[in-house]
Amino acid sequence: MQLIQHSFCPHSRFIRLVLGEYGLTAELVDEPVWERRAEFLTLNPAATTPVLIDDGVTIVGVQPIAEYIDEKYGEAAGAMRLMPSDLAGRAEVRRLISWFNDKFFAEVSEYLVQEKILKRNLSATNGGGAPDSGAIRAARVNVGYHLGYIGWLLKSRNWLATNRITYADLAAAAHLSAADYLGDVPWNEDESAKQWYARIKSRPAFRPLLAESLPGLAPAPTYANLDF
């Protein structure tokens, strides 16, 4: 298996966590999406990561990859399957996957990754330059609202979608981890959300993410600290 990704793409991080939880190993291939390489556009004309190649099949995009992994490997995981088996549970997991991959991304992690990380790779004529402080401020306000929502969900459940860990937790944690690396998550605003994230980041599947760092941009001090 090959996962075409980049380190701070939250959608790629979600798939890496899923593969890790299932004990599946994929070669990670970093794609500089901002270069819009012709070879990559042939694989995915939308020019986005992640793309998974498995057994000669190319699966493009985060939701298709998550569904593919569930269809191909989910059943074999037995009680550790990351999707519930009942229709209502599956619908709730997918609602929350979309909440984080679409809504949280648009309101928080896309701004932060774009302004603080991707812009460093772009020339001034291609949208590079100093981070937009307005966008970063907006993302920081929005992340508090999402922590509150996570805390609210945890009032009635052990994990975000059900009483077991599912894709929903991994999607949420993947997006939060990108923001957390940058020091932009106000964990003290919601104690339940903080405890939930401490549980997730202690899992072995999380370790490779916590070990990564960007040249010239060190992680926030508590990023890899399992007890905050």
Next chain:
Amino acid sequence: MQLIQHSFCPHSRFIRLVLGEYGLTAELVDEPVWERRAEFLTLNPAATTPVLIDDGVTIVGVQPIAEYIDEKYGEAAGAMRLMPSDLAGRAEVRRLISWFNDKFFAEVSEYLVQEKILKRNLSATNGGGAPDSGAIRAARVNVGYHLGYIGWLLKSRNWLATNRITYADLAAAAHLSAADYLGDVPWNEDESAKQWYARIKSRPAFRPLLAESLPGLAPAPTYANLDF
């Protein structure tokens, strides 16, 4: 079944086409999403349509609803199933669902519906007012690029994802139909895309969409013309 939707929400149109193809009947409940009614936010805190209620189960969001319908009703449809049964085919259908529901929406249909339709319902302080002509111009340029992509796909396939009609065709046609109502699709730019759309809009499932109109905003002359 109840489908909470609004007429020109392209995501709701996609689900209506899916239900129509499967011969499933749902009561349509129009939700004025711009009012952010407390009762609706309880059902879907993201405040978006569509939401499906089926047998007491609430399914929120377009992708979760499409997957739910496939899981619950797909197999019974036999050869008319709108999702392929092989993993690679399913991945390709999902890639294209996301292409239209996410990318086409962000680049074309969201602009058009927001500027030309939803703004009519908003007060000036809530973002109402005259349509933003820059946004509409951008959408019109982008739609040509998407027609070209549809034409390119049809060079190697009878329908967008495979040689049979799938969710991918219905998602694409749903978004195009909203733009087409507004007269914003340059059909003459791609003959294959035009022929494909003529095939889709002749299907019985499409009829209810073609019969709808907005008070004070008549459809473009060819909107309901099956031969253009």
